[in-house]
Structures are given as C-alpha cells and as structure tokens.
Amino acid sequence: MKAKVLIRPKEGILDPQGKAVERALPALGFEGVHDVRVGRLVELETDDPSKLDDLCEKLLANPLIEDFEVELEQ
C-alpha cells in the first residue's frame, strides 16, 4: 500500500526556513503571503500500514519538534 507522510515543524517552534521563504516572496512580486512553514513529505510503500505511526514516531519525525500526518492511498 502506498502512503504519504507529511511532517511539519510543531506550532510555536521557530522555522527559519519558512521565514526565509516568506521574506523572499515580496521581492518576486508575491505580496500578502504570511506564516510560511516548511515541512517534509515522505512517500513510501508498505506491506503493513498498521506500523506506520510507530515508524513515524521512531524515525521519520521527532515528536518533540515535529508533527506528522499519515495519508494512505487506496
């Protein structure tokens, strides 16, 4: 089964990468864009989707600093 795991910095944690992107946008003529946060998307195929949450907590995300969402593709 195919799955997508979306990992993002936890709310309240400074994301300097998002800030840098946000600051670059006006120079390119994109005004009015705020609160840019940069995360990570992991695509994978698994034989056992029931283990995905455990796998995310142990490796793909660090729960102290990141939130994750798992999306299964039917």
Place this chain on the structure above:
Amino acid sequence: MIGVIQFPGSCDERDAVAAVERVGEGRLVWHEETDLSGLDGVVVPGGFSYGDYLRAGAIARFSPAMEAVARFAAEGGPVLGICNGFQVLCEAGLLPGALLPNEGLRFICRQVQLVAEDFTGPFGGSIESGQRLSIPVKHMSGRYFAPDEDLDQLESEGRIAFRYAPGENPNGSVRDIAGVINEAGNVIGLMPHPEHAVDPLTGSDDGLVLFRALAGAQQAATA
C-alpha cells in the same frame, strides 16, 4: 581506554582520539562493533553520520554501536557527545531535547565563549561552576530546543552543563544552552568542539577539561 565511535560520515573522530590521547588511551570503534567491554568511556564525535539524512543524528541512533552505547550508558559508563554526537544522543533519547537548524540558517564556524553551569555527576566534579571556556563551534543544526516545562525541570535538577556566554549564542538555542547532561550525570553532550581546543597553537586548550573529566569519570567508576 576511551572508545571513539566512527560512523560512515563522521569527520572529527581522529581529532577526538588525538584529544583523548593527551589524557589517556583511545581507539576508534567502528559503527558495526557491539562489544564495548574493556572501554572505560565513550566519545560520540562530530561529523555527518550517515549523511545526516532526514534529521541530524536520526539514522545513526539505530546503528549497532549506538545500541551498545545505550547499554554502556545504562550501566553508568561515561559518554561524551560532541556536535553530531550530541544530536545522535538526543535522537537516541539518552539526552533530553533536540537540535534544530540554526536560527540564521547558515553554517557557523567560529570560536565561542562558554560558561560551565553548576552540575553534578562524574563530569560536573571536574569542571568548576562559572568556568569560562573558549571552544569553537562548527555546525548547521545547533539550535538547542526543549519545551519550557522540560527546560524548567532541567534547570531545577542542575542538568544544564554549559551555556553560551552572554551575547555569544550563535544559533538561537533556547536559554543559551550549549550542553546538557542526563539524569544520572554520566552522559553529557554539547555542540561546541572540545577536541578542537586541546592545544594553545590552535587558539585554546580549554577543551582538555572535558577529556580529563571523561578520564576522571572512568577512574571514579573503577575506584
């Protein structure tokens, strides 16, 4: 004998062995080794273990040697994590907190001033509270983070080992934290590189205090 773990992608392991050899004996420990018997202390050195893919230190924590280091630490063996080694120890749950990309997003390589905190355990006994150390940092992800309630607890338990001196915080670390210790006091990690500060020829030998502490911790453990 102090063991210095060598992962694929480590780059400071030889400097760490050279630093250890100023105070005792050292050898490299390949990341596939699982037998740490005969070692009196362990250094998890700096570098880019396993390419630092995903997050710095995230993959190294699953190496056979790190599982052995976790057992070594649980038995009270002294462990010093430097830079990437600090990141690995945090990822492995042997130290609290996490290291995030620097606030300024740049790789930082320069000398910084540290202040030792009042901390206990085998390492604390060898380093005076308030002692200032001049040690270089060189990292991309050195911004120490832990939730406020965890930080309050670390402070109340005397588990902050080093802070950047006022005005010296190079990376946006919370509460200027540069290094922390575990609950038992036998595992310490810091972002600055004491192994690069062991000879006045290269600017400072303030880093030696940590290797003496590691050697002292081993003597205290066997006494």
